[in-house]
Amino acid sequence: MELLRNAVRPYAWGSRTTIPELQGREVPSPHPEAELWMGAHPGDPSLVIGADGVERSLLELIEADPEGQLGRDCAQRWENRLPFLLKILAVEEPLSMQAHPSAGQAREGYAREEAAGITRDAPNRNYPDPTAKPELVCALTEFHALAGFRDPHRTVELLRAVETPGLAKYTELLAAQPDSDGMRALFTTWITLPQATLDELLPEVLDACVLHVKDHGEFDTECRTILELGEAHPRDAGVLAALLLNRLILGAGEAIYLPAGNLHLYLHGTAVEILANSDNILRCGLTPKHVDVPELLRVVDFTCCDMPVLRGEAGDCGDVYTTDAPEFELVRCEWGAGDRGELRTHGGRPQILLCTAGAVSVRADDGRSVELARGQSMWLPASNPPVTLRPVGEGRAQLFRATSGSVHRR
Incomplete structure (x- = not known):
């Protein structure tokens, strides 16, 4: 029953005010502060402040006494590891679009990359550990996100609302098969487009979104999001993929759960996030980091539906x-x-x-x-x-x- 001193992760998409203000520090901070980590992640474990003022790594405390710290059942099930990581997210700019593997996919992918001799810190490593990474994000302020594939019929309506000569054939591809298989086909087509084709299509789509916003169209919020992403990543197929996802605005206390395979992207806001203690990420785009398209397609769940919003049960x-x-x-x-x-x-x-x-x-x-x-x-x-x-x-x-x-x- 001891206080923690926690690590702040200074990613570029973070806020210079949210986390320092929460902790009562000087605002603004010298650089963006994106995440506050609470847990025993090997990369940045929390420090436990003892009654004598001495600080010890939570990771080391657990390693020294796993059953006392975790309990017998938890220690046995998770091989003496704290299975979760708690975070504050301070999202000032959009993150990368990504999905996480299931437990089986993580074990198989980890074993495959270990056998191939890919070092765990290599930029092209997909599976630095053999564990799943489900996560739940609960809004502290209004929180904006893209998550899960929208109902295909509704997506067809969106695509027709911003249709251009270059976009029409893709719209009809989904309209002809408005289900998860059709969504997989369209998504796969878009993220594997030759760069030359993408460079022609994306400006058309962005121009159509500008007109839709000017006309106060039905999909104003979705189009504004595409324009924001397109400005930051003008040649990225992830901008097109964003057209396929549910656009969510969470109020304080509302949450979304992201199981294995859920393609998602956090856009803006402050939230508490809890996730499995894993670093396994398959990125789709909107990032300079490694994107492994074949592996991503093995992991992504193309089930289409409205994304459930959780409000907590008493x-x-x-x-x-x-x-x-x-x-x-x-x-x-x-x-x-x-x-x-x-x-x-x-x-x-x-x-x-x-x-x-x-x-x-x-x-x-x-x-x-x-x-x-x-x-x-x-x-x-x-x-x-x-x-x-x-x-x-x-x-x-x-x-x-x-x-x-x-x-x-x-």
Whole structure:
């Protein structure tokens, strides 16, 4: 039951205000700050601040006592690894378009690349580890994303609304087979177009999107997104692929779950993200990094539907975002101004608590008590006794609780 000091990742797409403001540091920061990592990722593990002020790597603590830190079931299932990573995302500019593999795909791909002698830090490495990477993102502010393939009939309507001479044959390709197979065919065609063909088609599409926005067309938001991506990546097939995905705007507290194969792209906003502790990414485009098209096509799920938005289901200790991911579970605890209610968590699983508004008192059954201020986080090992959470002060308070998933999930 100790506070954490966490790593900030300074990716170029990050914000210079969001994370430093959350932590009470000087704003703006000298450079973009994109992610705040809380967990035991080997690349940037959190530091646990002991009662004596000494800081120790959470990764090292787990390696020294996996059952005490993780619990027997979690340690056995995940081979003495903390299976999840908790993050704050501060998205100022769009990320790359990407998908993640299933557990089986990750194991097979990792073994294949190991046998081929590709070093784990090589730029063309797809599978630096043998694990899946499902993730869930929960908005703290209005959060914009593209995720999952839109219903093909609706996509045909969009394509016809911005149709150009060069685009027409592709629109009819999907119109003739408006299902997941048709979507696969169109997506595959677009991301394998010769650059010369792409250089002719993309300007046509962008010009059509400009006209659609000027005319206040039905797909104004989608067209504005394509224009934003096209300006940043003027020769990239990922701009066309973005036409096929659901355009989402999440309100605070709303979340989306991204299982294996879900093609997605975060556009703008601040969110809490929980994901499996893995680095396996298959990129589609909108990035200078490695894009392996054949491997991407093996991983992407072309199922077409509206993307479900999760709002949390009432549980014993806050609103639970239920998924089928065995690696993690995320709970949001909320207190309105003047609310003095207590919430109680159970022990037995590793937990990270993150305060995102106000302040929260964390009191263990053995009498220990720690106050979490906004921007602070805490590690609760599985051996920690149950704790009681209550707001401090009269204002609004919010806390996220990240744990490993139930041992019964598959």
